[in-house]
Amino acid sequence: MDTDFSQSMGPGNVGIMMLLGQVHAVEHRFWARETNTDWWDLIVLPVWDDSQWLRNFRMRKGTFMELCDLLSPALKCMNTKMRAALTVEKQVAIALWKLAMPDSYQSVGNQFGVDKSTVGAAVMQVANAIKDLLISRVVTLGNVQVIVDGFAAMGFLNCGAAIEGTHIPILAPEHQAGEYINHKGYFSIVLQALVDHKGRFTNINVGWQGKVHDARIVRNTGLFQKLQEGLYSETRK
Numbered sequence: 001m002d003t004d005f006s007q008s009m010g011p012g013n014v015g016i017m018m019l020l021g022q023v024h025a026v027e028h029r030f031w032a033r034e035t036n037t038d039w040w041d042l043i044v045l046p047v048w049d050d051s052q053w054l055r056n057f058r059m060r061k062g063t064f065m066e067l068c069d070l071l072s073p074a075l076k077c078m079n080t081k082m083r084a085a086l087t088v089e090k091q092v093a094i095a096l097w098k099l100a101m102p103d104s105y106q107s108v109g110n111q112f113g114v115d116k117s118t119v120g121a122a123v124m125q126v127a128n129a130i131k132d133l134l135i136s137r138v139v140t141l142g143n144v145q146v147i148v149d150g151f152a153a154m155g156f157l158n159c160g161a162a163i164e165g166t167h168i169p170i171l172a173p174e175h176q177a178g179e180y181i182n183h184k185g186y187f188s189i190v191l192q193a194l195v196d197h198k199g200r201f202t203n204i205n206v207g208w209q210g211k212v213h214d215a216r217i218v219r220n221t222g223l224f225q226k227l228q229e230g231l232y233s234e235t236r237k
Contacts, residue, residue: 037113057096074129095126150197161194182210
């Protein structure tokens with residue numbers, strides 16, 4: 001798989017680089033401070049139903065727990081004599097909450113009873129773990145003929161994927177700010193994705209400045225080059 005995460009990354013892309021695990025200068029162990037965490041421990045985990053999980057974390061509790069199991073090898077921390085490490089479940093919950101909600105780092109920290117710096121570390125650490133452990137298993141071209149047949153059954157002949165881009169809002173970069181203003185008038189980075197006939201991601205590309213046209217992004221992806229060369233199968237393990 002060619003995810004093209006870092007292609008044409010500009011200096012203003014630090015935020016998304018962190019989100020996708022491209023920045024590794026993060027302390028790998030972060031800890032819970034001494035504060036009230038009853039909301040998470042006594043309400044969310046044992047009480048919330050699937051509708052509440054979907055509304056706040058964008059996934060059901062069963063999916064959340066499965067995700068935690070998969071990410072555990074990269075996220076599990078050891079306790080020390082001074083502090084108790086955050087559980088894998090809490091790290092993932094903090095990261096998902098921050099990604100799903102427009103809340104500030106301070107607000108999320110207050111919600112979970114941790115410092116805002118811990119929220120930032122959790123977001124990067126979880127994103128890193130997803131990139132290292134799950135992306136290559138989840139985002140894949142798969143069997144092209146099966147996908148083409150699937151689209152044909154839906155009335156779309158000779159179609160191998162559906163493609164679309166979305167603009168991720170960012171703060172104004174210190175340099176070349178004009179390159180990040182999209183056609184809607186705000187600063188952004190473009191995330192472009194392909195999905196198959198079942199809506200599953202088959203390729204993702206992120207990091208281009210908001211000003212860049214979709215067609216230019218497509219032409220500069222590794223996937224496009226493979227298609228030009230007639231290579232359709234997955235090459236990255």
